[in-house]
Amino acid sequence: MLGGIARQGFTLGFVLLGIGFVSAFPPAPYYSIYGMVRDQVGQRVKGSSDAEVVLFKEGEEISRSSITNLSIAENYELAIRLDAARAGTTLYREKAYAVNSSYSLAVDINGIRYYPIEVSGDLRVGLGGERHRLDLNLGSDLDGDGLPDVWEEWQLYQAGERPDESGNWDLSLIGPDGDFDGDGQKDGFEYIAGTFAGDASETFGLDIKAWREGEAHFEFYQITGKAYTLEASPDGESWEQVAFAVEASPERASYQADAVGVVTATSPAENPQTLFRLTVR
Ligand SMILES: [Ca+2]
Numbered sequence: 001m002l003g004g005i006a007r008q009g010f011t012l013g014f015v016l017l018g019i020g021f022v023s024a025f026p027p028a029p030y031y032s033i034y035g036m037v038r039d040q041v042g043q044r045v046k047g048s049s050d051a052e053v054v055l056f057k058e059g060e061e062i063s064r065s066s067i068t069n070l071s072i073a074e075n076y077e078l079a080i081r082l083d084a085a086r087a088g089t090t091l092y093r094e095k096a097y098a099v100n101s102s103y104s105l106a107v108d109i110n111g112i113r114y115y116p117i118e119v120s121g122d123l124r125v126g127l128g129g130e131r132h133r134l135d136l137n138l139g140s141d142l143d144g145d146g147l148p149d150v151w152e153e154w155q156l157y158q159a160g161e162r163p164d165e166s167g168n169w170d171l172s173l174i175g176p177d178g179d180f181d182g183d184g185q186k187d188g189f190e191y192i193a194g195t196f197a198g199d200a201s202e203t204f205g206l207d208i209k210a211w212r213e214g215e216a217h218f219e220f221y222q223i224t225g226k227a228y229t230l231e232a233s234p235d236g237e238s239w240e241q242v243a244f245a246v247e248a249s250p251e252r253a254s255y256q257a258d259a260v261g262v263v264t265a266t267s268p269a270e271n272p273q274t275l276f277r278l279t280v281r
Pocket residue numbers: 140141142143144145146147148149152171
């Protein structure tokens with residue numbers, strides 16, 4: 001909520017700039033972070049007023065910003081106010097950050113506080129005006145590989161692995177750059193795509209089945225909760241996002257799956273040589 005107020009304040013400043021009162025305000029440069037908050041099994045955290053990213057400075061809460069459903073590519077954005085380092089602005093500075101100083105984050109969902117894996121790294125404030133993508137993945141990460149351990153244990157279980165007598169799983173079998181099931185797709189990629197990293201029969205991909213009457217016909221394997229977009233290219237170099245229709249639904253810019261399984265899709269394509277690629281988030 002406070003994040004929303006901060007953004008309104010920024011908008012207000014911008015409006016005032018238009019009518020010439022800006023000199024009454026100290027400059028308020030911001031460094032922004034944005035990205036996707038995912039739960040410990042890799043699913044996008046749904047936006048709500050009870051889901052917020054919280055910003056800390058030296059252990060003290062500075063601001064918070066709601067997780068939203070507004071964009072398919074990201075579900076949070078947080079503006080970090082930078083210290084203009086001017087004399088006589090002590091109060092202002094308490095909530096501002098020096099460039100390259102450290103900050104920390106937490107995620108509050110329905111009154112429960114979570115610490116994203118990324119917080120264990122060294123988070124540093126960048127320059128004013130910069131926008132930096134920082135996806136936040138919730139859950140513990142005892143093996144320090146950036147993948148939530150709960151998701152890794154799920155993949156191991158699904159592949160027939162079991163914990164040892166002490167209840168410990170061999171998390172070293174799975175890693176972001178590994179390919180546990182040998183299907184050619186990295187475990188870290190399967191985490192994002194929502195496919196099983198321990199089942200080589202389950203992979204992310206786009207099968208182009210046919211072209212007829214100005215339409216390309218596809219199949220792909222959808223995973224509940226994942227969002228898909230389609231891009232087209234005449235030459236494999238320049239790509240642009242295109243609308244597509246899944247099953248009998250109307251054409252749309254993106255598609256969010258509500259089930260698991262193979263679906264058919266179509267997209268207009270005047271040229272049968274058009275190349276397509278699918279993106280999953
Ligand atoms: Ca891990």
